[in-house]
Amino acid sequence: QKEVEQNSGPLSVPEGAIASLNCTYSDRGSQSFFWYRQYSGKSPELIMSIYSNGDKEDGRFTAQLNKARQYVSLLIRDSQPSDSATYLCAVNKRGGYQKVTFGTGTKLQVIP
Amino acid sequence: DVKVTQSSRYLVKRTGEKVFLECVQDMDHENMFWYRQDPGLGLRLIYFSYDVKMKEKGDIPEGYSVSREKKERFSLILESASTNQTSMYLCASTGSSYNSPLHFGNGTRLTVT
Numbered sequence: 001q002k003e004v005e006q007n008s009g010p011l012s013v014p015e016g017a018i019a020s021l022n023c024t025y026s027d028r029g030s031q032s033f034f035w036y037r038q039y040s041g042k043s044p045e046l047i048m049s050i051y052s053n054g055d056k057e058d059g060r061f062t063a064q065l066n067k068a069r070q071y072v073s074l075l076i077r078d079s080q081p082s083d084s085a086t087y088l089c090a091v092n093k094r095g096g097y098q099k100v101t102f103g104t105g106t107k108l109q110v111i112p
Numbered sequence: 113d114v115k116v117t118q119s120s121r122y123l124v125k126r127t128g129e130k131v132f133l134e135c136v137q138d139m140d141h142e143n144m145f146w147y148r149q150d151p152g153l154g155l156r157l158i159y160f161s162y163d164v165k166m167k168e169k170g171d172i173p174e175g176y177s178v179s180r181e182k183k184e185r186f187s188l189i190l191e192s193a194s195t196n197q198t199s200m201y202l203c204a205s206t207g208s209s210y211n212s213p214l215h216f217g218n219g220t221r222l223t224v225t
Contacts, residue, residue: 008152032211043202043216044155051211088155092210097162098143099170100206100214104154 001026004091006103014111019076021106023089026070032092033065033072037085038105044088048074079110115139118203118217125224131190133220135203143206144186145214146170146178148199155202161186193224 005024013019021035032051036044048063050056050072056063062075072091076083089103119134137144145160147170157170159178167178175197179187186205190197200221204214 034213036214043219044214045216046213049211049213090214097160097168098206098210099157099160099168100145100204101157102147102155104152 002103003027003101004089004103006087006089006106008104009107010109011106012109012111013079015079015081017079019079019083019108019110021074021076021087021089021108022071023073023103024071025089025091027091027093028067028070029093030070030091033063034090034092034100035061035063035072035074036088036090036102037083038088039085047087076108079108081110081112084108084110116203116205116215116217118201118220120220121218123220123222125190125193125222127194127224129190129193129224131193131222131224133188133190133201133203133222135186135188135205135217136184137186137205137215138184139205139207139215140183141205141215142183142208144180145204145206146176146186146188147202147204148172149202149219150199158188193222195224198222198224 035047038044050063064073086105146158147155161180203217206212
């Protein structure tokens with residue numbers, strides 16, 4: 001079982017719709033969760049971070065964390081063509097050295 | 113704003129050459145990381161460092177070594193480059209808190225021929 005799993009996609013949504021991206025993780029000791037956006041040929045950039053169960057909203061983005069079910073999701077409201085990118089889920093475990101593990105990413109395509 | 117700088121954007125090397133990839137960060141971060149990214153495999157951790165002269169193996173350390181002589185600089189070394197090391201290499205840094213996100217450099221696209 002992979003430590004962090006994401007559906008590779010592509011996930012296609014029409015412009016203006018809600019895009020829902022999901023991520024599951026295997027280690028219950030995981031404490032910090034991050035969503036990064038990566039455009040083709042570019043390096044990842046942080047979109048959202050979440051540490052507690054529940055929802056965290058920032059503009060059009062909402063991160064959701066459920067530690068009991070070991071999943072974290074990212075919702076993008078009013079999706080725009082500029083949101084088309086690969087979204088990477090990353091997980092950091094508490095205790096010992098910091099070691100951030102990434103999922104393989106979900107490719108999102110927003111259709112105008 | 114955190115800046116992580118990788119010395120080369122594109123690099124072409126021959127099989128068997130010794131290759132140095134350099135990374136410098138300007139935020140006094142304790143932790144630095146080297147990842148490689150390949151299609152379908154995502155970001156895989158090669159090595160990381162939590163302090164000067166300290167290093168830990170990541171998930172795929174074979175064929176690589178690292179050096180951290182100063183806090184701001186973390187170097188990745190390919191002792192004898194091979195074609196299967198052709199990849200995008202990403203350096204990242206973060207602070208001491210587990211809630212601190214990674215800050216990435218622009219990446220080095222290495223091609224080994």
